[in-house]
Amino acid sequence: MTERTTITEDSVPGLPVGVKLRFDKQRDQWVILAPERLFVLDSIALEIVKRCDGKASVGEIVNDLAGTFEAPRDVILKDVGALLQDLADKRILAA
Template identity: 75%
Template sequence: MTAERIEITEASVPALPRGVKLRFDKQRDQWVLLAPERLFVLDNIALEIVKRCKGEANIDAIAEDLAASFSAPKDVVLKDVIALLQDLTDKRILTA
């Protein structure tokens, strides 16, 4: 039995599920997502997105905040945010 895919939209409110932690790995000298028996290394862009996934703001608000912080067009940022978060959700590293 397979779980149904969670579709990420602008209205989704992403959060890290229980058991998944955002941590700075001193050995690698970079930020990672730790999940049971898995580790995901985050680049700077992914880190900025994941840091905002606290189960409080929807993706539209996250994209707006990122666009303002980095002086980038919101539509471009939104597309990238949805793509990353959909990938993490498909891997069960994020809930929405």
């Protein structure tokens, strides 16, 4: 069994091999395509996942989102951390 990936502010998230962020024309929305799975993203999740490029840390992503949306950093960190941990637990995000 594989050890659970824990997302922290220092984690550098990215999509693993075989997982893609794509715009689905038939659904007219953004999705994450993974082997035998599809995840539909709402606008908030899309803004977060778009920034998971394997280069920026969670802290950097949070800073960018807090500045872009003029929202409190601590609130953004909590929400981003929860989403990224959920995606990591489903093995559609690597860190």
